[in-house]
Amino acid sequence: VTGPCLFFRALPVFKSFLMTAAFLPGLALAPAAFAIERPGDAPGWRALVGFRGDARQSDVITPEFFLAPDGRVNPHAELEATRVAMALPVGARADAHAQCRFPARYLWLKRQGLVDGVADVTCPAFNDWRGDQRPTGASVIFASGDLSNPATFYGHMMLRLTTGSEGHDGTLLENIINNGAAFPPNENPLVYVSRGLTGQYKATYSRTSFYEHVHRYGEAAMRDIWEYKLNLTQDQTDLLTAHAFELQGVYNRYYFLRQNCAYRIADLVNAATGRDVIPPDKIWTMPGDVLDEMSEAQNDGVPLIRSVERMDSRKSRLRDKYLNLPGDERARVVAFLGAPKNGLAPAIDGLDPKGQVRVTETLLDYYSIATLEPEKASSEDKTIRQTLLVARMRQPAGKGDFQKPPTPLQPHEGQKSTLTMVTAGDNSVLGGNLQLRLRFAYNDFLSVTPGALPYSELSFGDLRFETDGNKVTIRQADIIRITTLNVSQTGLPGDGGPAWRLRLALEQERLDCDDCLTAVAEGNVGKSFWLNRSTLGYVLAGGRISGPEAEMGDLQGGVTGGLLFNAGRPWRLGAEAGAWQSLTGAARSHLTARIETRIAISRNLDLAASVASDSFAGKTTTEVRSGLAIYW
């Protein structure tokens, strides 16, 4: 920057300097010794005023957040204006003072020696917001994904400010910081989508009690919550707390795929630690990717993540309790559910007090889930639940003596969400080829993703390109593929639900051609079931719209059956077969079958192999593939 540009850029700094000189002739506000030539360039300062990386403009769009007229594009001017404001006398309302509005900025300037001699202002609003106890740490909270609503597919991320000492669980009364888009109630879904994708919503941070979220996710939505406890120094916690406060009611632009909740929580972590935990190699930000990044990050020479804990949803608690009951007690639970009108006595008679508690608690959890939506629950179930509740309260107090379930994989211990697969194939009609598969996100049946809904797949942007050495063709491009098997995890009546699949794709209509690309919209519903402890089966029936000029016609109906073996483990296998019949035009049928296996070499590297077969108009084609799957 030279000449006039430099002059105009320097103007606000000069103006701030004059203001400082006029108001505070006695204070030592001369630039302090600083490792970086201009303190406004310091990453710590830039993070506090919303400049990400080398950005030339702050992410914050609330004008009042900036004290310098050009503060949004000039972090140096903002720093100088802030220094001046920090030293101004306190007016009638202390909370309006810069120190109280921007306590993190003040803390940072103080630590850099840039406000030496400035007296601290007591800030009632900040102290009240922070709570009686000064936070001593923080955790990133991840509410696992759920396929009941597109807004919850990838989970949600928040930040908890903890007040407990090391080893203490803290309390549900602690504060939690949330970031979300602000939109009017009853927003039309299509408007909501289009505005969200194009950044037409604003988002802000809000604070509430931790219990609200724990209860909402764990008891009402029945989604497990993961707590990633951060290894922060007290100084970093203080800065994080103060920064979270000064961002309340301050708006950023919201983009669903990038500047979303995970991005903003990562922003807070970055401001406190200087560690950017947003994956640098992706154009989207998903909670799972941020957790991954955090799990590999260091903070002041120690891992950024201190420990990870799961807060079980009620559904997970029921599963763990039931599956870990002794066999006789499990049978008693099943017998009760078969004839609840017989009352609790036959189910617990003859058991020792601990056994009685285990059976009663398991049944109580079962009926609590069954009556979660009281307006939909039968009065019979409500009455049974009442009986169980009273019975449990008449039994000895204390947690049931349940066997501890196996420790589950933590979300960051799974495979990363983007898949690149390179395979060599041999097609009985087309010959040899190489295939590059790129699945942008998030998981399929054969990937290991403990933070996602079990036995589900949520793939968007799953592209497969092939070359035979002469040309490159699209074999398949799934724009979106969602399947949830909704399997019963306990085998108890009412557990689980319908399986379903939705798919929008471009694909070669058959295995024996590479010039038969067609668009497909497909929907299926069905049921899944356990064949044994490691093998899951499913059957789906559905319809498909294809075009243009699909040989199978515009509309088809079909049945799909599949097996999943060892899902989530190092060696897993999936098989699926489908029979489709055209419903318009000439009667044609299309049979497909595919078996695929992946074997883990390391956490993010699999050996992959598959065999596919396809039968159309009396002609059968087979294809064998093998290669590597890399998750990143």
Place this chain on the structure above:
Amino acid sequence: MKKFALLGACAALVMSAVSVAPVAYAADGAQPNAFTDCGIGGALFPDNGGLAAVSNIIWDLGTTGLSSALSSPEQCPGGKAKTAMLVGKTYAGLEADIATGEGKYLTAVADVMACSTASRSAMYAEVRNNFANEAAKPAFASKNTADKGEALYLIVEQAGVNAKCAAI
């Protein structure tokens, strides 16, 4: 062409599926009315205005899309109101804890009422016993959650008074 357009629209719908947690629509700068939100729970539960008028608490239960700005503790100062909010918003979890006799929600209730460590066991036992009596009433099963919450709150409040908890 129309099919492709339809596919595109559907793809956009699904690709928007990164977590979107709604917060208050505060673009107009409107602030929640503390009296309305804390004093007239009927605004939130229109079929239960009597309860709101009497007990001066929110019975949101945490299951609606109510924004956090409308339900923040600072809108309802005071130990009783905070306790009532906690009971109302975590009713299902708290009920499960009371059934067991311990748990994080029960601990939070004791924390919010500022009960001494020494008094907690007795307080928990009293709540458990009295709530068992309440739950044993024939009408309990058909009560709505707001009514159950109110009954539980009154039991908790009385136990807090008996335990000389500082904030109740």
